[in-house]
Amino acid sequence: MMNDPESLDRLIDHLRCGDLDPVAFAAMQQRLMVDGELRRQYRERMRMEANLGSVFQADRPDLVPPLTPAAAFGRIRSRWLLALGTGLAAALAVGFFIGSKRGGRPELPVIAHIESTSEAAWSEGLPIGANKGLNVGTVGLTGGLAEIRFASGVLVALEAPARLELINPMRCRLHHGVAVFQVPEAGKGFIVEAPDGHAVDHGTRFAITVNPHESAAEFEVLDGQISVHHAKSGAVVSLLESEAARLTTEGIENLDALPSEVLQRHSRPALHRFRPNGREASIVRVDGSRAQLLDPDLLMVKKDLTRTEESPSTPAHYARDRRSLVGFQLENVNTREVRTASLRLNLVPTGLGFASALPETCVFQLYGIRDDASLETWPSNGLRWADAPGSVGASGDINANDVRLLAAVEIPRGRTTGAMVFSSSELAEFIREDTTGVVAFLLVRATPPLDSFSLVHAFAASTHPDAAGPTLELERAAQ
Amino acid sequence: MIREEQFVRLIVRHEGELRAFAATLMPSRTDADDVLQDAFVAMWRRIADLKDEAVFRTWAYTFVRFTALNRIRKERRRPLVFSEPLVALLAEEGEQEADRTAAEIRALTTCLEKLPVEKRELLQHYYASAKTRMTDVARTLGRSIAALYKSLERTREALKTCIEFRLAEDGFDVAGPIP
Numbered sequence: 001m002m003n004d005p006e007s008l009d010r011l012i013d014h015l016r017c018g019d020l021d022p023v024a025f026a027a028m029q030q031r032l033m034v035d036g037e038l039r040r041q042y043r044e045r046m047r048m049e050a051n052l053g054s055v056f057q058a059d060r061p062d063l064v065p066p067l068t069p070a071a072a073f074g075r076i077r078s079r080w081l082l083a084l085g086t087g088l089a090a091a092l093a094v095g096f097f098i099g100s101k102r103g104g105r106p107e108l109p110v111i112a113h114i115e116s117t118s119e120a121a122w123s124e125g126l127p128i129g130a131n132k133g134l135n136v137g138t139v140g141l142t143g144g145l146a147e148i149r150f151a152s153g154v155l156v157a158l159e160a161p162a163r164l165e166l167i168n169p170m171r172c173r174l175h176h177g178v179a180v181f182q183v184p185e186a187g188k189g190f191i192v193e194a195p196d197g198h199a200v201d202h203g204t205r206f207a208i209t210v211n212p213h214e215s216a217a218e219f220e221v222l223d224g225q226i227s228v229h230h231a232k233s234g235a236v237v238s239l240l241e242s243e244a245a246r247l248t249t250e251g252i253e254n255l256d257a258l259p260s261e262v263l264q265r266h267s268r269p270a271l272h273r274f275r276p277n278g279r280e281a282s283i284v285r286v287d288g289s290r291a292q293l294l295d296p297d298l299l300m301v302k303k304d305l306t307r308t309e310e311s312p313s314t315p316a317h318y319a320r321d322r323r324s325l326v327g328f329q330l331e332n333v334n335t336r337e338v339r340t341a342s343l344r345l346n347l348v349p350t351g352l353g354f355a356s357a358l359p360e361t362c363v364f365q366l367y368g369i370r371d372d373a374s375l376e377t378w379p380s381n382g383l384r385w386a387d388a389p390g391s392v393g394a395s396g397d398i399n400a401n402d403v404r405l406l407a408a409v410e411i412p413r414g415r416t417t418g419a420m421v422f423s424s425s426e427l428a429e430f431i432r433e434d435t436t437g438v439v440a441f442l443l444v445r446a447t448p449p450l451d452s453f454s455l456v457h458a459f460a461a462s463t464h465p466d467a468a469g470p471t472l473e474l475e476r477a478a479q
Numbered sequence: 480m481i482r483e484e485q486f487v488r489l490i491v492r493h494e495g496e497l498r499a500f501a502a503t504l505m506p507s508r509t510d511a512d513d514v515l516q517d518a519f520v521a522m523w524r525r526i527a528d529l530k531d532e533a534v535f536r537t538w539a540y541t542f543v544r545f546t547a548l549n550r551i552r553k554e555r556r557r558p559l560v561f562s563e564p565l566v567a568l569l570a571e572e573g574e575q576e577a578d579r580t581a582a583e584i585r586a587l588t589t590c591l592e593k594l595p596v597e598k599r600e601l602l603q604h605y606y607a608s609a610k611t612r613m614t615d616v617a618r619t620l621g622r623s624i625a626a627l628y629k630s631l632e633r634t635r636e637a638l639k640t641c642i643e644f645r646l647a648e649d650g651f652d653v654a655g656p657i658p
Contacts, residue, residue, distance in 0.1 A: 009632050009635070010628065010632075012506070013613070013628065015506040015507070015559060016506060016507065017611075018507050018559060019612075022558055022559075025558070025559055029561055029562060029565060032565055032569075033564070033568070036572075039572060040572070043503040043573050043576065044583075045635075046499070046502045046503040046506065047500075047502060047503060047580055047583055048583070048587070048638065048639065049502055050495075050498045050501070050511065051495065051584055051587050052587075052602055052606045053498075053502075053508065053606050053609065054498060054499075054584075055587070055588075055591065055602075055606070056602060056603050056605075056606035056607055057606055057607060057609060136564060167567070168567045168568045168571070169564065169568060170568055170572070171568075171571065189572070191571075
């Protein structure tokens with residue numbers, strides 16, 4: 001409804017009068033955060049409001065300060081004297097500088113979120129706020145790769161080591177490191193600050209490398225157009241596709257040849273990343289019709305004691321093994337060319353069970369589901385244990401006809417967070433053999449517990465609000 | 480060094496566009512007025528920092544921006560106040576539209592003259608006070624609130640079209656087709 005100008009008009013009328021319904025206000029604010037065109041329309045309309053007020057409003061307060069004793073007795077005298085006399089102005093002046101300092105506040109709205117990570121290590125606490133998104137603040141990446149999506153839709157791929165300051169959905173500052181920005185239509189006008197200036201995007205994909213030791217930033221346009229602005233001189237250079245410039249304290253220098261490896265790394269990717277896009281499921285082995293309360297944000301795994309191993313003193317206990325399934329559609333890649341493959345997952349705590357009921361280390365296994373379309377897909381809701389690929393009826397066994405073991409990872413029992421990467425020649429071979437364009441995996445915890453109430457491990461699903469979901473990385477031979 | 484008289488002249492010259500800018504940050508009419516007034520107080524106290532008249536506009540926009548942000552930080556629990564990131568975003572984009580804002584004010588004067596009398600009267604009733612509500616106008620004019628909103632929307636649309644036509648003549652980009 002907000003796209004309808006009449007609707008925006010009416011909302012603004014109520015907003016200006018202070019009687020807009022809070023729910024409508026929240027929805028309006030959310031839309032304004034992400035929609036640049038709506039913000040433009042909003043500003044235009046609000047300016048008209050103010051301008052009409054300036055023309056017609058009879059009780060508008062004057063704003064010019066009193067310069068002379070005579071003027072000081074004008075109708076706004078009291079306000080000016082009050083303001084200047086009580087230190088309000090001084091407070092404002094101090095507040096001006098305090099206010100200009102950027103700092104994360106937990107109650108601030110989210111301006112970005114982490115879209116994915118790959119072996120990411122962070123040097124400082126992430127400015128995570130409400131809904132587990134990222135607030136205003138700085139992220140320091142000391143290892144790996146992380147993709148951060150701003151609320152404006154702009155995606156930045158940050159490569160370690162790098163330090164990026166998130167300012168608002170349309171602005172950030174790269175203190176150092178390498179970052180590749182992908183800017184959709186809604187993010188046009190996105191600004192990336194660098195030490196000696198900034199770049200304004202005009203709908204594009206571009207890379208920035210900031211080298212703090214040389215005090216230089218290099219901008220390379222991979223697609224589209226950007227303008228690079230030098231802070232000191234005010235000089236502006238426009239860059240088109242395959243053009244590059246260096247920004248230093250002295251000014252902007254056009255670079256004839258594309259200098260860095262950044263462009264090569266990103267323009268001809270030998271690395272393909274895939275995400276499950278909802279092809280994820282957890283199954284739990286329960287008896288009868290007990291409710292299967294599964295959190296869709298978690299891919300849970302647990303190996304439970306079997307009934308025969310159970311203590312007779314816990315008759316109510318059912319073996320609650322848990323497994324997870326994850327599938328990927330492999331588009332735009334010739335799987336026969338795949339040289340290496342890895343499945344990256346992020347462990348997240350579940351709050352279910354106790355780590356002390358586990359042996360010192362736990363082994364997790366990755367099974368590849370047979371290259372058969374009927375096995376590689378499953379219903380998005382209500383998949384039962386007995387019907388899942390890899391199951392042998394209601395038992396806790398693995399059906400070797402459906403799946404084959406590709407890789408295993410061992411971790412200490414207390415670890416419930418961090419990345420877990422399955423990578424093996426068997427996994428690469430499994431990908432190369434694919435004929436359906438879809439690959440699917442079964443994740444299990446192989447280590448049986450010491451006691452029934454053992455920890456439930458989980459990996460973040462794609463919908464997880466905090467940690468990145470599963471990512472399948474396939475590397476072809478370099479071009 | 481800017482002298483006090485010079486400062487006042489600058490304020491008077493740019494008051495309209497600064498007011499329009501403040502309105503984009505603080506949707507309530509009274510809040511926008513308060514922010515503008517507080518910003519002018521703060522500017523007045525720091526007048527010594529302003530070395531060159533040529534940079535006044537940028538300097539003043541910055542004061543309005545940070546005064547609004549300070550106010551929001553203090554009053555973030557109040558209903559109908561935008562969040563700090565949104566206001567920062569609106570301010571940043573709005574500052575880039577400073578020339579346009581000034582041009583809109585010039586165009587509005589001309590465009591108002593072209594409006595039919597009854598439409599001007601409606602605007603006059605509605606915008607006469609920051610505290611005016613549509614119910615007050617409906618009572619005064621003896622018309623239904625729905626009809627008045629419709630009429631107001633049409634009037635503003637006519638003004639917008641006229642303003643955009645003038646802006647396009649001045650070389651500004653405009654969103655819609657030029658009539």
